[in-house]
Amino acid sequence: MSELLGVAVLGAGHMGADHVRRLDRGVSGARVAAVADPDTARAKEAAAGIDGVTVHADAEAALDAPGVEAVLIASPGPAHEEALLAAFARGLPVLCEKPMVPDSEGALRVVEAEARGGRRLAQVGFMRRYDAEYRRLKRVLDDGRLGRPLMLHCVHRNVSSPPGFTSAMLIDSSVSHEIDAARWLLGQELTAVTVLRPRPSGGAPQGLLDPQFVLFETDGGALVDVEIFVNCGFGYQVRCEAVCEHGSARAGDNHGLLLTTAGTAGAEVPQDYLVRFADAYDREVQAWVDATRQGRPTGPTAWDGYAASAVAEAGVRALESGLRTPVDLAPRPALYTDTGR
Numbered sequence: 001m002s003e004l005l006g007v008a009v010l011g012a013g014h015m016g017a018d019h020v021r022r023l024d025r026g027v028s029g030a031r032v033a034a035v036a037d038p039d040t041a042r043a044k045e046a047a048a049g050i051d052g053v054t055v056h057a058d059a060e061a062a063l064d065a066p067g068v069e070a071v072l073i074a075s076p077g078p079a080h081e082e083a084l085l086a087a088f089a090r091g092l093p094v095l096c097e098k099p100m101v102p103d104s105e106g107a108l109r110v111v112e113a114e115a116r117g118g119r120r121l122a123q124v125g126f127m128r129r130y131d132a133e134y135r136r137l138k139r140v141l142d143d144g145r146l147g148r149p150l151m152l153h154c155v156h157r158n159v160s161s162p163p164g165f166t167s168a169m170l171i172d173s174s175v176s177h178e179i180d181a182a183r184w185l186l187g188q189e190l191t192a193v194t195v196l197r198p199r200p201s202g203g204a205p206q207g208l209l210d211p212q213f214v215l216f217e218t219d220g221g222a223l224v225d226v227e228i229f230v231n232c233g234f235g236y237q238v239r240c241e242a243v244c245e246h247g248s249a250r251a252g253d254n255h256g257l258l259l260t261t262a263g264t265a266g267a268e269v270p271q272d273y274l275v276r277f278a279d280a281y282d283r284e285v286q287a288w289v290d291a292t293r294q295g296r297p298t299g300p301t302a303w304d305g306y307a308a309s310a311v312a313e314a315g316v317r318a319l320e321s322g323l324r325t326p327v328d329l330a331p332r333p334a335l336y337t338d339t340g341r
Helices: 014-026 040-047 059-063 077-089 104-117 132-143 169-186 278-294 302-321
Strands: 005-010 030-036 054-056 070-073 094-097 122-125 149-157 190-196 212-218 223-229 237-244 247-251 258-261 264-267
Touching: 005 014, 005 059, 005 278, 014 030, 014 040, 014 070, 014 278, 030 040, 030 059, 040 054, 054 059, 059 077, 070 077, 070 278, 077 094, 077 104, 077 122, 094 278, 104 302, 122 278, 122 302, 132 169, 132 237, 132 247, 132 278, 149 169, 169 190, 169 212, 169 223, 169 237, 169 302, 190 302, 212 302
Parallel strands: 005 030, 005 070, 030 054, 070 094, 094 122, 149 223
Antiparallel strands: 149 237, 190 212, 212 223, 237 247, 258 264
16 A cells, blocks of 8 residues: 555535545545546546546546545445445445445445455445544443443434435435434334324425425434424524433534624524534544555445435335334345444
8 A cells, every 4th residue: 555545536616626625635644546437527626636637537447546545435325336246346435425325225335335245445435433523422422431232312404405405315315324323323224114204394495295204213212303494594503312211412512613793692503514524524534544554444335325225215105104113124144234223
């Protein structure tokens, strides 16, 4: 491995361009070796000013570019399976943004392909595991001082939804973060999901079922509820409160900057996830670079990516049917048995 880990970034949209900037200027031990996007003008814009980077329209061409030793996938979800399998075939470590693969069948194919290779190559981009507040909450739950967790209450609000956002995407795109966070915080699998729908907000686009109230059951007897509201209009908010036998703990109340003006004072509300979780993304990518250079992958596994897709699929079925819907997970391969959740 070279002195600086050469990374190919696949996808140069909002998320991909931010990762190109992060790898170039925000983390140590890595450099951007290639950028790929079907819109090569966008890829060139993301790579502008970076020495030694090559730009490609085709993802596999970027994987084969000189100096590429690892891959960061930030392309749209439907392109992830092909890119992951191509990276595995070349023995390249991967950090893949969520969803790892949108459908559970494709996600399971990725899990099985990695398991056949006998070693972990993929880390999935569930960045909340790297957020300072979520990490403190995890430590509190793990040390047992509050007793057994009984419930998680989660809030996930966005200013507005992008064009083309569907009712199902509230679950399989937005709530997928809470799915992984709940599995990780509790160390339990989600076994069933129910989705309740209030009357849609007047701020929601016509036909979008927003907000929604999502209820998960776990194999450890806990309940997890999520308020997902993607057109709240005022800011980006994420909170998670764990209610346990002997107390409670909540992440997401560290508002940061306090503004005082014209006789009023209030907390500044972030307007998107790249602001709220900027530090988490930095820690996530730095941890991936460090682990890759040391040859020992850490962080959320391909199995975690598959589980999130399977639970989200059950959630979409529950949304469409109005019924409590069980989650059906395949047997976990031995490669992932000692990695936790």
